Amino acid sequence: METSDGTAMDFSGVRAEFRLPAQFPAAALAEAEQAVADRQFGDHEDATGLPLVTIDPPGSKDLDQALFVETRPNGFRLHYAIADLGTFVQPDGALDAEVRRRGQTIYLPDGNVPLHPPVLSEGAASLLPGQVCPSALWTVDLDADGEPTQIRVRRALVRSTAQFDYDGVQATIDAGNPHPSIAALPALGRLRREHAVRRGAVELQLPEQEVASDGNGGWMLTLRPRNNVDAWNAEMSLLTGMSAASLMIEAGIGVLRTLPEPDDGAVEWLRRSARSLGITWPKLISVAEVLAGLEPRSPESLALYMDATRLLRGAGYTAFDGTLPELTTHAGVGAAYAHVTAPLRRLVDRFGAEICLAVSAGKPVPDWVRAVLPSLPGLMGGSDSLASKVDKACLDQAESWVLADRVGHEFDAVVLRAEASAAEVFLAEPPVIAKCTGENLPEGGRIRVRLLDADTVKRKVSFERVENQ
Incomplete structure (x- = not known):
């Protein structure tokens, strides 16, 4: 589909602007394919009997996590399997070099730019249902109040029994017939949410804009609803990340996700x-x-x-080896926290997993991991910045396309943040967050706005307040 000026309505312009790679180098692809062909799991225990399941957005193929939550006489046990990329990526090889250069998967509405070749990220390394996969298998025992009492992680072969999405799981829970593997998720999830609030974790329930196909070759804007299952599942990931941070801090080596406390x-x-x-x-x-x-x-x-x-600005990565850094906590989480649960999509998680696997087994952290540690904060900071810019550019582009033929139209809006004679406003339909000019814009107030411009080339839209008649 094309715009009125003949420009293709795709995101190739964003890809070109940010120089996103279109393919993997031949040597990196060859290494990935050879790793799949040569894979051996002699150092993995057999945990294929665990009835793990995955919960992801519909259609996902890069499945990092699978879980099974048990109720025990004295509390809970969380089994959390994380894709084991260390089994496939040769340290200091061609694939490792390319993955370090990319940093993370970049998601665009018309297809992602993956961190790893699809033969791994959507194939042999992904925790797809029915497939035997290598994993870093976390087992976290918790008391009746949802507080961890014992943490263990080891390499294990796992096999997910089912692939679910958030809405589907929520529907089964609401109907009173959840899958047995996650029947205890609501109870543990609620306890962990209560702990998060007590820790001071900051959760911002802002509407999450998404760009989706309209089914006719164009694009539409939607809001992704966040249900209870989404929140509870996130708590399992946070629990695992906090467990990883505790192992790293105790061992005196690791890479943490950190954020200073607001003043x-x-x-x-x-x-x-x-x-x-x-x-x-x-x-x-x-x-x-x-x-x-x-x-x-x-x-x-x-x-x-x-x-x-504003309270969550300034997050970064802090690597250490031997001496603990001055800052070890993340103010938004309310605790020490490390990224280890998304290695298919984020570089730092593979190295975090290797550290935790070694510490949990009482073994030295591999030298190749120690050698990379100092560079990880910079690599991740750069890729985080790029991902954020690409995401904003895609949203801006979609907003301009959706609104291009509605210049002069009026909309209802909520003022999110006001400064002098300008503000950031949220339109419910279509779901747009944009700049608006006008006098005495009431923060938190409902106003009427008029679309002044929708520039599909510059990816900009602008509104003005419609004064009360």
């Missing part, structure tokens, strides 16, 4: 914002508690969530 001035600024929005915030209540208690769909809540994004 008192930032929190007080957020309190003033809450007051201006009419949101009650008792003096002794934490940021996490007040955000968790909001009604996510109210305009005032959306505005405060947007303001609270």
Whole structure:
């Protein structure tokens, strides 16, 4: 499909602008294919009897995690299998070099730019149902309150028994007939959410925009709903990442995801914002508690969530070997945390897994891992920045396409963040977040806006407030 000026309605312009690779080097592909052909699992225990399942967006093929949650007489046991890329990627080989250059999978509406060749990421290394796969298998025992009491990770062969999506799992839970492997997920998930709020974890329930095919060669904007299963499943991943961080800190070697605590001035600024929005915030209540208690769909809540994004700026990666860094925690998580649960899609997770596997087994961390550690923060920081820019460019492009023939039209909007004579506004239909000009724009208020321009070349849209008649 093409725009009115004959330009193809695809994201090739974004790919070109950010110089995204179209294919893997021949040597890297050959290594991946050879690794699949030569794979041996002699150092993996057999855990194929565990009834693991996966929960991912519909149609996903790069499946990093599979889980099984058990209820025990004194609490819970979480089995969490993570794709084992260390089995396939030869250290310092051609594939390793290319994966380090990419840093992470870049997702675009018309297809991703994968971190690993599809023969691995959507094939032999993916935890697809019915397929025997190598994994880093985490076993976390928790007491009746949902607090970890014992952590273990080892290499194991696993076989997922089913592939689910969030809405499907939510429907079975709501109907009272969940799959046995995740029947205990709601109970453990709720406990972990309660712990997160007590830790001070900051969760912003802002609408998540997505670009999807309209079925006719064009594109449409949608909002991805986040249901309870989504939140509970995320808690299992966070629990595993926190467990990994605890192993790293105890061993004195690792790479953590870190974020400094916001200063008192930032929190007080957020309190003033809450007051201006009419949101009650008792003096002794934490940021996490007040955000968790909001009604996510109210305009005032959306505005405060947007303001609270300022508290989460400055996240990075901190590598250490021998001496613990001054900062070991992530303020948004409310604890020490490490990325280990998405190695198909994120470079740092493979190295984090190798560290945890060695520490858990009482073995030295491999020298090749130690050699790469100092460079990981820079590699991940660069790829995070690129992924963020590409994501924004794709959203901006889709917004301009969707609105191109609606210049002059009026829409209902919520003011998310106001500054002087401009603001960021959220339109519910179509779901757009954009800049708007006007006087006395009320943060958290509902206003009427008019579309002034939708430039599909510059990927920009602009609105103005429609003054009350």
